[in-house]
Amino acid sequence: MAKNEARRRALADAGLEVLAREGSRGLTHRAVDEAASVPAGTTSNYFRSREALIAGLVDRIGERLAPSETDLAARAGAEPSPELFADYLRDIVRRLTAEREVTLALFELRLESSRRPELAAVLGAWQRAGFEADVAFNTGAGLPGGAREIALFHYAIDGLLLDRLTNPIDPGTSTDEVVDALVAGLLPRD
Amino acid sequence: MAKNEARRRALADAGLEVLAREGSRGLTHRAVDEAASVPAGTTSNYFRSREALIAGLVDRIGERLAPSETDLAARAGAEPSPELFADYLRDIVRRLTAEREVTLALFELRLESSRRPELAAVLGAWQRAGFEADVAFNTGAGLPGGAREIALFHYAIDGLLLDRLTNPIDPGTSTDEVVDALVAGLLPRD
C-alpha cells in the first residue's frame, strides 16, 4: 500500500491531465505514469485498479475546484447586489475556462458517473454540496433568488462552459456578455 | 467494401447504445457487434477504423435528432407567442430526456470533439446549423429574441439535460418547471 500523499496528488493531477487530453479512453495506468514522468507501474501501485484511479481523480478534482480561502473572504466582505453577483459569476466562469483541463475532466467524470453508481454517489454529493453552498451564500448575502434560481444558473453555466470548451455556437459574443445576459434574465428582480 | 445501408444504420444505432452505456472507453468494434447481435467482425467490415466508426455515429446522431417533418409542420402552423415557444422547448427537452441514450452519446461525442479536430469540424457544423435553424425559426415566427438569446437557451438546455441525465442537483423541481422558468427569464419581453 502506497502512502506518499504528495506523489499521490501529483499522479492524480497527471490523471486529470490525461483525462482531459485523451478522454476516458486514454486514461490508463501507463498513460498517467508517462504524464507524471514516473516509472511505469507507479500509478498501478498507488491506484490498484482503474476504478480506484477514477475515484482518486474525483477526490482530487474536489480539491482543485474548491473555492479558495481568499475567494471566500472576498465574498464575505462586499455588500450584496446583482452587480456583485455578476462579478462573482464572471470570475467563476473565467476560472473554469482557464482551468480548461480540470473542467473538461469534470465533464468526463460526470458522464462516467451516469453509469457508475459508486461514482455517482461521490460526485453527486460533492456537486450538491457545492450547489447548496451557493444557495446559502446567496440567501445569506441578501440577494434575491432561492434554490430554484441558483439551479438555473448552474445549468446555464455548465452548458456555457461545455459550449465554450468544445464548439462554440456563437463565438461572436464574449463569455462575459453571456454571463451578464444570464444574470439580467435569471436573477429575480428585487 | 460494405454497402448495406440498413445494416449500417443498425450498427450505428448499436454503437450509440454502447457509447451511452459504456462510454467512450467501451466503444469497440467487438462491443458494437455484440450489441447489434451480429457476428464478430461485422462492425469492422462496415467501419474500417475506430475513427470511421465515430464518424458514422456522428452521422447517425444527426439523423436521429433531426426534427421530424411533423414537428416542423406543427411549428409552421401555429401563431407565435412565448407560450408556444415554451411548448416547443418543453417538447424538445422531453424528447431528449426520453432519448437518453442518444443524448448521452451526443455529450460523449462533444467531449471527444474537443480533442479531434476532424470530429469538431463535422459536429460543430451540425450544431451550428441546428442553432441557426432555431434562430431562423424564432425570428421567422415573429418571436422576440435573436441569436444571442437563442444561444442562451442552448446553453441552459444543454446544462439542464446533462444535470438531469446524470446527478440532478435539484430533483424537487420538475423539468417542465425549469424550462418555464428559463423562458420567463431569458425570452426578451415583447
Add this chain to the structure above:
DNA sequence: GGGAGACTACAACAGATGTTGTGGTTGCGC
C-alpha cells in the same frame, strides 16, 4: 441456371492494457 459482384463470417496478429507479484532501496527508530 449460371456467373459476376457485393456482402458476410471468421481467423489471425501485433500491440496495448489491467492487474499482480517480486525483489531492491530507502529512511527511521532503537
Add this chain to the structure above:
DNA sequence: GCGCAACCACAACATCTGTTGTAGTCTCCC
C-alpha cells in the same frame, strides 16, 4: 550499526482491441 517497515521500479501474464486478410455465401441480372 541494525532491523523493520514502507515505498518504489520493474517484470510477467492473461486478456482485450484495432486492423487486415481470406474464403464462403447470397443476389440479381442475363
